Amino acid sequence: MTEEVAIIGVGYTAASPVTPEVSYREMIYEAAVKAYQDAHVKPKDIKSFVCLSEDFHEGTSIFDEYVPDQLGAVLKPVHTVTGDGIHGLIEATMHIQTGLMDVVAVEAHSKASNILTPFHIMAFATDPVYNQPLKMHPYYIAGLEMNRFLLETGNTREHCAMVVQKNRQNALDNPVAAYGAQVAPDDVLQSRPLFAPLSKLDTSLHADGAVVMVLASAKRARELSDHPIWVKGIGWCSDSPSLENRDWAQAVYARLAGDAAYRMAGIRNPREEIDLAEIDDTFSYKELQHMEALRLCREGEAGLLLEEGTADLDGDLPINPSGGTLGTGFLYEASGLYRVLELVLQLRGEAGKRQLAHVNTGLAFSWRGIPTTSGAAIVVSNN
Amino acid sequence: MGILEKVADNRETKAWYGDIPVQHLYTAGVAGERFLSEIRDNGKILGTLCEKCNFVYVPPMIYCERCFARLTEWVPVSHKGVVESFTVGYIDMDGKPLPEPRVMAVINLDGATSSLVHFLEEIEPDDITFGMEVEAVFRPKGERKGSILDISHFRPVG
Numbered sequence: 001m002t003e004e005v006a007i008i009g010v011g012y013t014a015a016s017p018v019t020p021e022v023s024y025r026e027m028i029y030e031a032a033v034k035a036y037q038d039a040h041v042k043p044k045d046i047k048s049f050v051c052l053s054e055d056f057h058e059g060t061s062i063f064d065e066y067v068p069d070q071l072g073a074v075l076k077p078v079h080t081v082t083g084d085g086i087h088g089l090i091e092a093t094m095h096i097q098t099g100l101m102d103v104v105a106v107e108a109h110s111k112a113s114n115i116l117t118p119f120h121i122m123a124f125a126t127d128p129v130y131n132q133p134l135k136m137h138p139y140y141i142a143g144l145e146m147n148r149f150l151l152e153t154g155n156t157r158e159h160c161a162m163v164v165q166k167n168r169q170n171a172l173d174n175p176v177a178a179y180g181a182q183v184a185p186d187d188v189l190q191s192r193p194l195f196a197p198l199s200k201l202d203t204s205l206h207a208d209g210a211v212v213m214v215l216a217s218a219k220r221a222r223e224l225s226d227h228p229i230w231v232k233g234i235g236w237c238s239d240s241p242s243l244e245n246r247d248w249a250q251a252v253y254a255r256l257a258g259d260a261a262y263r264m265a266g267i268r269n270p271r272e273e274i275d276l277a278e279i280d281d282t283f284s285y286k287e288l289q290h291m292e293a294l295r296l297c298r299e300g301e302a303g304l305l306l307e308e309g310t311a312d313l314d315g316d317l318p319i320n321p322s323g324g325t326l327g328t329g330f331l332y333e334a335s336g337l338y339r340v341l342e343l344v345l346q347l348r349g350e351a352g353k354r355q356l357a358h359v360n361t362g363l364a365f366s367w368r369g370i371p372t373t374s375g376a377a378i379v380v381s382n383n
Numbered sequence: 384m385g386i387l388e389k390v391a392d393n394r395e396t397k398a399w400y401g402d403i404p405v406q407h408l409y410t411a412g413v414a415g416e417r418f419l420s421e422i423r424d425n426g427k428i429l430g431t432l433c434e435k436c437n438f439v440y441v442p443p444m445i446y447c448e449r450c451f452a453r454l455t456e457w458v459p460v461s462h463k464g465v466v467e468s469f470t471v472g473y474i475d476m477d478g479k480p481l482p483e484p485r486v487m488a489v490i491n492l493d494g495a496t497s498s499l500v501h502f503l504e505e506i507e508p509d510d511i512t513f514g515m516e517v518e519a520v521f522r523p524k525g526e527r528k529g530s531i532l533d534i535s536h537f538r539p540v541g
Contacts, residue, residue, distance in 0.1 A: 020396035021389045030386050059401050114398065119476050128409040129419075130442055131500065133532050136472060140487045143470025144500070148489070151468075151513055195487075196471040196508075240448055244441065244497040248468050248489055 003097045006221035006228035007089075007380065009039020009214035010344050012337075015178040015207040015329040017113065024058070024111040024210070029070040031210040035105065036072075039214035040224045043072025046214070047101035050088045051080045052108040052333035056121045059114070071107055071212070083236075084108075084366040085211065085337030086376035090234045092215045102217040110331035112206035126371045131243055138370050139203070143195025145248055146285040150197065152249040153292065157197055159303030160284035161185035164201055164326055166306065167281055170313060171323025173354040176338070178207040178329040188284070202284040207329025211337035213344075227348045232361070232379045233267065235260025239373030246373050251286075253375040254293035254365060261363070261377040262295075270295045275359040276346055277317065278339035280367040280375070281324040290365055291319065294377070313354060321346065321354050336366030340378060347382040411529075414443040417457070422534065423527040428519070430495050432456045441495040461493035462519040463540055471508045484508060490517060490537055501531075505538035516540040 011034030013019075013027050022030075036042060051067045060066060064080030067073065081087050085108035092104040115121065122138040150156060165185055171177035183201060191201040221228040237256040240246045258270070267273045277296060281287035288302035296317060297305050305311050311319035322328055322342035325335055343362035345351045361381045368374040390396050411419055414431065418441075421427045430439040431454040433447035440447075445454055469488040475481050488503040488511075503517060517537040527533040 020393070020398065021391065022386070026386055026389075033386075056403065059403065061403075117477075119478065123476060128407070129411055129415055130531050133530055134487070134500075134502070135476065136485070136487065137474050137476050137478070139474075140470055140472055140500075143472065144468045144487065144489050147470055148468035193471065193473050195473070198470070242497075243489075243500045245448060248498075 003099070004218035005093045005096045005215055005231045006218065006225065007213055007231065007344055008216045008221050008225040008228050009035045009041065010211070010341055011035025011038060012176065012211045012341055013209050014176045015209040015331060015338065017178055017205070017207055017329070019111070019113060019208040024109055025070040027111070027208065027210040028107055028109050028212070031212040032071050032105070032107070035212035035214050039216070041103060041214060046072070046103050046105045047077065048095050048104045049073040049076060049078040050091045050095070050104065050106045051078065052083060052085055052088045053080055054082055054333065056124070057115060057332055067107065071105060083333070083374065084368050084376055085334055086340065086364060086366045086378050087236060089213065089215070089231070089340060089378055090236055090376060093231050093234055096215060096217050102220045104215050106213045106215065106337070107210070108334040108337045109210035110206070110334045111208050112330070112332060113208050118206065122370055127242060139195045139198060141243065141370050142283050143198045146198050146283065148248040149285055149289050153300040153302070155285070155288050155300065155303040157189060158185055159288060159306050160202055161188035162306040163281060163284040163287045164188045166312060167287070167320050167324040167326040170321055170354065171327025173352070174323050174327065175352070176341070177323040177327045179205055179327050180323060198283065204282050204325040204330040207331050209329070209331050209334055209338070211334050211341055213337065213340070227382070229344050229347050229380050229382055232381050233261035233263070233265030234378050235264070236376040237374070241373065243371065251289045251293040251375070253373045254290050254367070257375045257377040258294040258365060261379050265379040267379065270363070271297065271317065273361060274317065274363045275361050276321060276343070276356055277319050277363045277365070278322060278324070278342050279319065279363070279365040280335070281320055281326050282330060282335070282367060282369055284326065286367065287319065287324065290367070294363065294365055313356065318356055321351070321356060336364065336376065339364040339366060340380070343380050347380065414445045418442050419529040419531070419533070422521070423529040426521045428460050428462055428492060429457050430460050430497070432458050438496040439494060441492060441497045441499065458494065460495045463516060464490045464492035464495070466503070466511065466513060466515050466517055467491050467498055468513070469503060469511050486511065488517070488537065501534060502536040503538070504536040
């Protein structure tokens with residue numbers, strides 16, 4: 001990276017299936033207060049604010065106007081990116097690299113429990129002329145992709161079930177995660193089919209929560225923080241938006257986003273140089289697909305890594321020690337920030353019962369969800 | 384804790400119902416207009432060819448998303464093709480069980496590079512295989528509206 005940038009503060013609420021007691025603003029406020037305290041900054045020290053949201057998820061048009069107050073960003077440079085939280089971290093990193101801003105905050109949240117028609121909104125994101133007339137629950141897209149991915153790679157439904165078992169087990173040790181559980185692979189295989197081969201337990205469940213992160217230039221990071229987590233590489237990419245022209249087996253968007261981040265971080269062999277990874281697992285098969293696309297294993301070998309326990313907490317390359325999205329919950333734009341949050345806690349040595357030994361470099365990767373082919377990657381390190 | 388006090392009594396939590404008043408028109412466009420009219424009027428499926436990329440777009444586009452060239456060459460593609468992927472759907476948009484499972488498939492029509500996503504019917508889900516040959520079933524001419532649903536579904540050939 002040309003100008004070094006670090007994450008110097010994180011603030012978050014624990015993900016929860018419902019949060020009737022607080023508004024989205026109060027959730028964000030809570031995360032912001034914690035993040036600013038963690039970063040030893042006050043709102044006046046923050047030069048720019050980057051938020052992530054999508055009008056239809058908020059129930060308000062021009063929602064991006066509703067973010068300054070709960071962040072201490074009134075009368076400050078603030079704008080919204082429509083993407084995942086990691087897209088926001090990338091944006092903040094570039095703000096700092098311009099030299100115009102030395103401290104930048106990023107915010108993403110989910111008040112999913114307030115969305116009464118989530119799958120209508122998701123279907124509304126598909127092509128209005130060619131796809132919407134089919135009037136189907138949009139998970140058909142995951143069912144189609146899962147089936148083709150398993151066929152081409154030789155990974156199996158059993159491997160997908162092992163992802164669910166691992167991530168929901170990991171979530172039991174994560175106080176931030178909403179869906180910790182002991183799930184046997186057979187439970188997954190026998191759970192209700194939604195869009196076969198995709199079953200109910202192959203899918204993540206929604207949760208509410210907010211995350212705020214504070215990033216700073218190298219100079220400010222060293223002044224303010226005892227444990228800065230350095231941004232080493234960033235990358236993001238979108239495949240064709242149309243269902244008709246996309247790759248139905250491989251996550252090409254993840255391959256290219258990951259490669260860009262690795263190149264910037266000087267990583268030649270991700271399998272050896274990445275100590276832990278927090279990657280999108282909105283659906284069980286997505287973790288396997290993203291592992292392969294991100295070169296954490298060879299194509300067709302993701303399931304093998306699960307079988308061998310390589311991706312477990314005590315394995316060589318722990319994947320989603322936080323519990324991932326299957327264990328933490330599906331938090332819309334905030335999903336990626338919960339992935340990065342785990343990296344920050346692990347690399348600081350603050351991950352409690354699930355703390356991994358000897359971890360220095362982590363990868364986070366987010367996917368923007370159905371029906372998109374957009375992904376964002378970030379490599380961070382504690383040295 | 385960021386907030387001094389929170390509502391701690393379930394009976395006191397409040398929320399307001401709202402909905403979003405949105406109505407739209409969607410313009411099919413130059414390519415979409417011709418594609419949908421041809422299905423409606425002649426029961427034919429057209430694509431556009433990018434010669435440089437050797438890519439036939441179905442539905443057609445007037446530009447190539449790969450090399451960004453303007454596309455002007457229209458080519459008919461077959462109403463038959465092969466199943467690239469399929470899924471058996473059990474739930475409706477609200478998550479409620481469908482009266483009958485519904486199969487959807489990714490279908491690569493002969494002569495096309497793109498693949499259409501549509502319903503696959505007239506076959507038991509257990510009998511579907513990757514690569515099996517299927518064909519488009521068009522609605523009767525008088526019932527066609529210039530929509531992708533003028534193809535009512537696909538079914539196995541023969």
